[in-house]
Amino acid sequence: MLNSGRVVATFGKHCLVQADSGLIDCVSRGRKTDIACGDAVEFKPTGPGQGVIEHVAPRRNLLYRSDPFKTKYFAANLDQVLVVTAAEPGLNENLLNRCLVAAQAAGIPAAIVLNKADLAQTAALHDHLKSYEAIGYPLLLVSAKTDVAPLLPRLAGKTSVLIGPSGVGKSTLVNALVPEADVRTAEISRALNTGRHTTTHTRLYALPGGGALIDSPGMQEFGLHHLGLDDLQAAFPEFKPFIGHCRFYNCRHLKEPDCAIAAAAASGGILAERLRAYQILVEEISARPATK
Ligand SMILES: Nc1nc2c(ncn2[C@@H]2O[C@H](COP(=O)(O)OP(=O)(O)OP(=O)(O)O)[C@@H](O)[C@H]2O)c(=O)[nH]1
Ligand SMILES: [Zn+2]
Known part of the structure; x- marks a missing residue:
């Protein structure tokens, strides 16, 4: 029989599940990154206070x-x-x-x-x-x-x-x-x-x-290898009024001439630090080896 609960802590291959019966120390069957804090899970009890995760409910996000x-x-x-x-x-x-x-x-x-x-x-x-x-x-x-x-x-x-x-x-x-x-x-x-x-x-x-x-533990780096250029556009909503006004239709807003986004950053319409963060991400995405 499976019990259900919510993951309240993750520690490598272990996680703690809050179940009706208390906190259960569970191991996951899959790769260690498979379980996240906040997951709704079903587990099989394997001993007092212990279990194995059998199922992770589909995540909202x-x-x-x-x-x-x-x-x-x-x-x-x-x-x-x-x-x-x-x-x-x-x-x-x-x-x-x-x-x-x-x-x-x-x-x-x-x-x-x-x-x-x-x-x-x-x-x-x-x-x-x-x-x-x-x-x-x-x-x-x-x-x-x-x-x-x-x-x-x-x-x-x-x-x-x-x-x-x-x-x-x-x-x-x-x-x-x-x-x-x-x-x-x-x-x-x-x-x-x-x-x-x-x-x-x-x-x-x-x-x-x-x-x-x-x-969550403090981090010094935040890799965004899973994101593409489209994700970036949506994440910088304040760029939107200027998009389409650059000289080049495919402007990446890096160092292209007559870039409307760069002009907005220079005149204070866009925060310069936001453009810089955007550019770093575009450069990272561009530097990735092309995937087939
Ligand atoms: N003056 C002041 N100091 C604070 C305040 N909040 C936290 N601190 C101090 O800042 C330092 C770091 O606080 P933590 O709560 O350990 O910071 P953290 O973000 O959890 O750090 P990590 O666990 O390393 O990710 C400690 O010395 C705290 O006492 C605050 O509101 N005012
Ligand atoms: Zn541009």
Whole structure:
């Protein structure tokens, strides 16, 4: 007989499934990337607190990154992606844009969380990020240390994932938003029998008012090997009014003469950092060996 549950943590080939009977340490039969946090699964019990995943329900969506060699899952079945930034360690704007592009390509709404509102240097970054708000990404200014209230209405009843580089405060936010998050983390470690890798992997926490919050390990790189040029167009909606106005109909907006997008970036109609992030992605896609 199969039991069902939701994956609340992934650790290599292991994952933890929240079932009616409690937390079950499961192994997957397939490749280790087959299971994502947030997956609805069916498993066969193999012993007390243990099981084997037999089936993963079709996903509503899946947020992941990829390079030519491997794919890394963040989480599945999401209502929104919260890209966390902070003035300390500072904004990695290329990474921010890669996160936004990945969310768009996965069909998941994204918002930007600017954490560490209590730091003086946050004000300048807040001003800069307002340009992203103008593009259509909601911007939430919070402090995991002093005030997370602006996040509460946005999280209620939804499944959200926090992504971003190391040190922006994702785990601190989880601790501020999930009562007894530390107890929950300890439970997860215990269910996995050891404290192995418990700080560096993805975990799902149920929110008191309904919904769930997923914490993910900090990353420095965000490969988008799975995306093509069409995905990029859709992920830069503010370019749209200028598309079709370049001198060349097939302009890639790199260094072509009379490029309407470059002109807009020069005059402030488009954020220069957005064009730069776009160009880096176009160059990456163009550098790929052609597939047959
Ligand atoms: N001043 C201030 N510091 C914060 C705030 N939130 C987090 N920090 C600090 O920032 C540092 C990093 O916080 P973490 O929560 O570990 O960051 P993280 O994003 O989870 O990092 P990884 O787990 O490496 O991905 C810690 O020293 C926190 O105490 C905040 O709102 N204000
Ligand atoms: Zn152009």
